[in-house]
Amino acid sequence: MEQFTFSSKLKRTTFILMGVGLIALVLGIANIFGSSDEHHHHLAVARLWSNVLINGFFFFGIALAATFFMAVQYVAEAGWAVVIKRILEALGAFMPVGAFFLILVFAAGTFHFHHLYHWMDPAVTDPESPLFDSIIAGKSGYLNLPFFWVRAILFLGVWIWFWKRFRTKSLEEDLGFDRKRHFANVRDAAIFLVFFGYSSSAASWDWIMSIDTHWYSTLFGWYTFSGIWLTGMVVTTLLALYLKKNGFLPQLNASHIHDLGKWVFGVSFLWAYLFFSQFMLIWYANIPEEVTYFIPRIEDYTYIYWGMFLVNFLFPMIALMDRDHKRNYGFLITIGIIVLIGHWLDTYMMIIPGTMQEHGTIGFIEIGLALGFLGLFSYVVLNALTKAPLVAKNHPFYQESIHHEIH
Amino acid sequence: MSSSLKLYGLYDDDGILSDGARVLVGKGIKVNEVYSPFPIHGIERIVGVKWTRIAIAAFLYGLTGAVLSVVGLWYFMILDWPMDIGGKPNNYFVQNMAAFVPILFEFTVLCAAHGMALTYFIRNWTLPGVSAKNPHPRTTDDHFAIEIIPSDNSKFSKEDLEGILKETGTVEVFEK
Numbered sequence: 048m049e050q051f052t053f054s055s056k057l058k059r060t061t062f063i064l065m066g067v068g069l070i071a072l073v074l075g076i077a078n079i080f081g082s083s084d085e086h087h088h089h090l091a092v093a094r095l096w097s098n099v100l101i102n103g104f105f106f107f108g109i110a111l112a113a114t115f116f117m118a119v120q121y122v123a124e125a126g127w128a129v130v131i132k133r134i135l136e137a138l139g140a141f142m143p144v145g146a147f148f149l150i151l152v153f154a155a156g157t158f159h160f161h162h163l164y165h166w167m168d169p170a171v172t173d174p175e176s177p178l179f180d181s182i183i184a185g186k187s188g189y190l191n192l193p194f195f196w197v198r199a200i201l202f203l204g205v206w207i208w209f210w211k212r213f214r215t216k217s218l219e220e221d222l223g224f225d226r227k228r229h230f231a232n233v234r235d236a237a238i239f240l241v242f243f244g245y246s247s248s249a250a251s252w253d254w255i256m257s258i259d260t261h262w263y264s265t266l267f268g269w270y271t272f273s274g275i276w277l278t279g280m281v282v283t284t285l286l287a288l289y290l291k292k293n294g295f296l297p298q299l300n301a302s303h304i305h306d307l308g309k310w311v312f313g314v315s316f317l318w319a320y321l322f323f324s325q326f327m328l329i330w331y332a333n334i335p336e337e338v339t340y341f342i343p344r345i346e347d348y349t350y351i352y353w354g355m356f357l358v359n360f361l362f363p364m365i366a367l368m369d370r371d372h373k374r375n376y377g378f379l380i381t382i383g384i385i386v387l388i389g390h391w392l393d394t395y396m397m398i399i400p401g402t403m404q405e406h407g408t409i410g411f412i413e414i415g416l417a418l419g420f421l422g423l424f425s426y427v428v429l430n431a432l433t434k435a436p437l438v439a440k441n442h443p444f445y446q447e448s449i450h451h452e453i454h
Numbered sequence: 455m456s457s458s459l460k461l462y463g464l465y466d467d468d469g470i471l472s473d474g475a476r477v478l479v480g481k482g483i484k485v486n487e488v489y490s491p492f493p494i495h496g497i498e499r500i501v502g503v504k505w506t507r508i509a510i511a512a513f514l515y516g517l518t519g520a521v522l523s524v525v526g527l528w529y530f531m532i533l534d535w536p537m538d539i540g541g542k543p544n545n546y547f548v549q550n551m552a553a554f555v556p557i558l559f560e561f562t563v564l565c566a567a568h569g570m571a572l573t574y575f576i577r578n579w580t581l582p583g584v585s586a587k588n589p590h591p592r593t594t595d596d597h598f599a600i601e602i603i604p605s606d607n608s609k610f611s612k613e614d615l616e617g618i619l620k621e622t623g624t625v626e627v628f629e630k
Contacts, residue, residue: 323552323555326552327552327553327555327556330552331542331552331553333541333542452495452496
């Protein structure tokens with residue numbers, strides 16, 4: 048089948064998931080108004096907004112990583128990925144929705160509905176105030192609200208603009224091949240990648256690292272990027288396998304699946320390598336201003352923190368090392384789901400210890416909101432998938448891609 | 455005397471060779487070896503080459519490297535001359551594990567990679583000073599050869615084998 052049809056059963060599942068998310072949202076809001084004292088009120092506020100940020104960033108990251116990966120295929124003029132190009136385009140369609148939730152969190156912070164971003168409080172940079180914080184004041188040349196908003200709008204806007212441009216040109220290509228359009232895509236992708244290289248790092252500092260305002264790590268941008276890249280590859284693989292299993296996308300053969308398995312395997316190593324590189328240098332140097340990031344994570348969240356590292360590192364390594372396992376649907380789906388949960392926990396660990404200190408929990412609000420976002424993400428992506436044929440037939444590497452064969 | 459000679463079919467195209475090998479195998483002839491200037495896609499499945507065991511060898515070399523480096527690090531850094539680097543206590547191996555990971559990793563990779571390369575060279579006997587074994591000099595340039603050992607295919611006479619080879623589109627059939 049060349050065209051994806053969004054079955055009503057699947058649609059109903061995504062709506063049920065969104066419903067669970069709504070219940071969790073209502074419960075989170077009820078927690079805020081039902082809290083007995085100021086301490087619990089603050090925690091309830093931080094809990095709800097942190098979870099919107101975690102899920103907004105996690106799912107936005109998948110969409111961004113898919114667009115990044117598509118741009119890499121254009122620039123490398125890689126042939127094999129043509130049959131999964133429409134999957135990558137559809138994943139990118141979540142970017143505007145994800146950006147909405149990110150903007151919502153930033154706007155709520157700007158207007159002091161929550162204090163996830165401690166530095167947004169004007170008192171901390173005011174030398175007259177008792178709350179004055181000289182370290183944050185020293186960073187205010189970069190971390191100030193106007194510049195923060197300029198960056199956020201610029202990054203989100205440019206990323207979404209590039210995705211729309213790739214998508215439009217890809218749909219135009221279905222009507223007829225044009226060499227000029229193809230090379231324009233290659234050029235656009237190269238420009239996008241240069242911009243993405245800088246902006247993805249800066250975005251991770253702004254949106255995630257600035258929660259722990261006093262702390263900084265030069266590796267943080269790469270660490271965040273490798274995490275979203277891995278989740279992007281995992282979701283691409285899962286979606287490709289789902290389509291193949293249901294009889295769509297007959298052009299997808301065992302070699303494409305093998306290659307996707309290699310990407311999941313390889314990028315999970317990149318992520319584990321960067322996790323360790325960031326951890327080991329800080330552990331070794333043992334400088335107080337640097338270890339403040341790891342101490343609460345290791346002491347208050349010992350099992351989640353080390354657990355998510357070991358799961359995200361060992362499971363893909365052991366289970367996907369064998370060649371045949373990279374072609375096995377059962378292995379890929381199981382490992383994919385484990386890694387997806389593992390990386391949701393990684394995002395949780397990047398945000399919660401900074402916003403809720405030792406009070407973070409994983410209860411119905413966390414799981415419910417994550418499922419709600421999963422439902423919304425699936426709905427948007429699968430809906431985008433129905434809008435175009437599943438394979439870009441006029442792509443110049445189409446023939447190369449359908450004859451892709453590796454061992 | 456002539457029974458110890460091997461029979462070669464020389465081709466000028468890898469596609470014709472693949473098709474020819476398929477015909478030979480289909481008739482029940484055992485193809486001993488194929489010579490080519492570059493890897494021919496899928497030929498190992500046609501002529502039935504056994505799956506390589508170099509991955510198992512690589513794992514064993516890597517394991518050797520990992521064990522050697524654990525023993526070495528433990529002896530150098532813990533037992534023989536305990537050192538205090540950057541305020542890290544190192545009376546125990548586990549407490550310093552994070553600092554040792556890069557060395558463990560590098561030495562494991564070093565042993566696995568060198569072990570694999572040496573195994574490959576020794577197994578194929580392509581060592582310095584060893585003379586080339588290709589049946590025809592042009593199999594390193596633009597020609598491809600199929601090697602058949604007549605004594606492995608006693609069902610066929612040598613003339614039959616030559617005839618079948620010629621039918622598959624060889625440019626030359628010769629004994630060596």
